[in-house]
Amino acid sequence: MNSPNIQNTSEQKFWYLRNHKLFSTLSNAEIDDLCIITKHKGAKKGEAIYFGEDLQNRIFLLKKGIIKIVEHNDKGDEVIKDIMQKGDLFGAIGSDDSINKESAVTISSEAIVCSFRISDFENILSKNPDIALQYFKFLGLKLKKIENKYTNLVFKDVRSRLIAFLNDWTAAEGSKVGFDWVVENYLTHQDIAGLICSTRQTVTQLMRDLETEGHIKYDRKEILIHSSLLAKTERPIKS
Amino acid sequence: MNSPNIQNTSEQKFWYLRNHKLFSTLSNAEIDDLCIITKHKGAKKGEAIYFGEDLQNRIFLLKKGIIKIVEHNDKGDEVIKDIMQKGDLFGAIGSDDSINKESAVTISSEAIVCSFRISDFENILSKNPDIALQYFKFLGLKLKKIENKYTNLVFKDVRSRLIAFLNDWTAAEGSKVGFDWVVENYLTHQDIAGLICSTRQTVTQLMRDLETEGHIKYDRKEILIHSSLLAKTERPIKS
DNA sequence: TTGTCAATGTCGCATTCCCGACATATTGTA
DNA sequence: TACAATATGTCGGGAATGCGACATTGACAA
Numbered sequence: 458m459n460s461p462n463i464q465n466t467s468e469q470k471f472w473y474l475r476n477h478k479l480f481s482t483l484s485n486a487e488i489d490d491l492c493i494i495t496k497h498k499g500a501k502k503g504e505a506i507y508f509g510e511d512l513q514n515r516i517f518l519l520k521k522g523i524i525k526i527v528e529h530n531d532k533g534d535e536v537i538k539d540i541m542q543k544g545d546l547f548g549a550i551g552s553d554d555s556i557n558k559e560s561a562v563t564i565s566s567e568a569i570v571c572s573f574r575i576s577d578f579e580n581i582l583s584k585n586p587d588i589a590l591q592y593f594k595f596l597g598l599k600l601k602k603i604e605n606k607y608t609n610l611v612f613k614d615v616r617s618r619l620i621a622f623l624n625d626w627t628a629a630e631g632s633k634v635g636f637d638w639v640v641e642n643y644l645t646h647q648d649i650a651g652l653i654c655s656t657r658q659t660v661t662q663l664m665r666d667l668e669t670e671g672h673i674k675y676d677r678k679e680i681l682i683h684s685s686l687l688a689k690t691e692r693p694i695k696s
Numbered sequence: 697m698n699s700p701n702i703q704n705t706s707e708q709k710f711w712y713l714r715n716h717k718l719f720s721t722l723s724n725a726e727i728d729d730l731c732i733i734t735k736h737k738g739a740k741k742g743e744a745i746y747f748g749e750d751l752q753n754r755i756f757l758l759k760k761g762i763i764k765i766v767e768h769n770d771k772g773d774e775v776i777k778d779i780m781q782k783g784d785l786f787g788a789i790g791s792d793d794s795i796n797k798e799s800a801v802t803i804s805s806e807a808i809v810c811s812f813r814i815s816d817f818e819n820i821l822s823k824n825p826d827i828a829l830q831y832f833k834f835l836g837l838k839l840k841k842i843e844n845k846y847t848n849l850v851f852k853d854v855r856s857r858l859i860a861f862l863n864d865w866t867a868a869e870g871s872k873v874g875f876d877w878v879v880e881n882y883l884t885h886q887d888i889a890g891l892i893c894s895t896r897q898t899v900t901q902l903m904r905d906l907e908t909e910g911h912i913k914y915d916r917k918e919i920l921i922h923s924s925l926l927a928k929t930e931r932p933i934k935s
Numbered sequence: 936t937t938g939t940c941a942a943t944g945t946c947g948c949a950t951t952c953c954c955g956a957c958a959t960a961t962t963g964t965a
Numbered sequence: 966t967a968c969a970a971t972a973t974g975t976c977g978g979g980a981a982t983g984c985g986a987c988a989t990t991g992a993c994a995a
Contacts, residue, residue: 645942
């Protein structure tokens with residue numbers, strides 16, 4: 458989907474929201490009240506879109522690009538909470554207080570983002586029960602996703618988590634080629650490590666293992682996933 | 697708070713919901729439509745309230761007692777997702793599909809639970825924007841809680857997680873005694889291990905360490921937490 | 936082409952903590 | 966009181982994986 462020729466910010470924001478499932482039914486006036494900023498980032502790869510405090514009172518809608526929501530600890534280690542794609546909401550989802558240490562970093566070469574104040578968003582929700590219900594579903598999904606990540610982390614070892622991640626990725630974005638699947642690879646081993654809570658070295662090692670076992674094949678641009686990996690979560694029996 | 701003399705299930709359910717923050721504004725008719733079951737459990741300690749499938753389409757409200765939301769893997773290992781107390785909502789929060797492997801197990805000697813269908817609940821929400829907003833806040837809090845658990849698990853070692861857990865517990869339920877805090881202890885080391893994702897032995901060991909270090913003092917009934925533990929998350933410097 | 940930087944590949948040691956095994960202590964119950 | 970069942974305490978070996986160090990490869994720009 459390419460955006461039409463858009464002359465100014467105002468028209469852009471209408472176009473952005475109208476094409477989003479959650480906001481498609483809103484009137485011009487409502488959109489005008491809600492979306493007070495349309496933020497464009499000709500952001501370089503690796504550039505942060507927002508930091509701690511900004512995030513407190515805003516919800517963001519990613520219109521274009523890929524970003525990662527990350528959190529760092531004191532030592533500088535990074536966990537990737539989530540990867541956001543076109544159409545995803547992020548930011549202070551569902552809460553409006555307390556400290557948040559997350560930041561959003563662009564992975565793609567460009568990212569375009571709209572944002573709204575939480576209070577404005579809540580206002581829209583309370584006046585549009587249908588949108589509210591959809592938003593409930595969205596929150597439920599988010600909740601389930603993170604709960605799933607949590608149990609994965611507890612129950613599974615790194616290898617299983619990597620395989621589960623590859624399977625999810627394939628399911629979400631892969632295209633079938635013969636008996637295999639291809640996924641465009643915009644993530645480094647470092648990123649993947651952050652996503653499955655491991656280290657770069659371990660990810661590299663396991664990717665190599667999976668390749669020599671014949672389950673995947675990869676370079677820096679794409680990953681080819683053999684169907685033998687699908688639904689495979691156990692480690693091979695040791696000899 | 698003791699419940700008044702209640703003669704029948706119908707009166708009970710009115711009383712239960714009226715005394716809950718989220719439902720206090722509902723009319724009799726609305727409550728009647730919503731809460732189609734009032735489930736009483738003279739449940740023994742350790743008895744499961746519901747299993748997988750039951751949970752799919754219901755939201756539960758805990759009126760009395762303490763329960764744990766747990767999930768098991770194939771090997772029988774247990775993670776405790778959450779501990780629920782009087783007034784808490786649990787079940788298929790925010791989602792109405794897919795498989796859920798959780799179950800709810802009583803920790804206290806008795807538990808009383810109401811439940812409603814998700815569709816009925818959604819109906820109430822869409823007709824009562826105020827309740828919907830409160831429910832958004834609730835979901836947001838839940839989301840933040842689990843995200844916090846997740847980052848804790850990634851960034852902190854077992855000792856730090858245990859200390860963080862004790863601090864949380866103190867903050868939530870502790871009462872001050874001199875310079876210390878007392879928490880009624882209804883959890884076994886096994887339970888605590890499940891909550892902070894560790895093992896019984898490790899928890900026992902660390903609890904003993906903390907006691908010899910003078911930070912806590914405990915028996916099976918209560919835990920005395922010295923103020924020296926508050927805000928302490930780092931391990932002592934090794935000699 | 937060459938130089939630079941980021942990403943990937945490989946190795947081995949160190950550490951954390953799981954896990955089995957078994958002892959002791961406490962609680963509930965006949 | 967005695968017995969069973971559950972909870973707590975203690976120890977040591979071993980597996981998973983973190984982590985530093987360094988080599989190699991690939992991408993991009995001058």
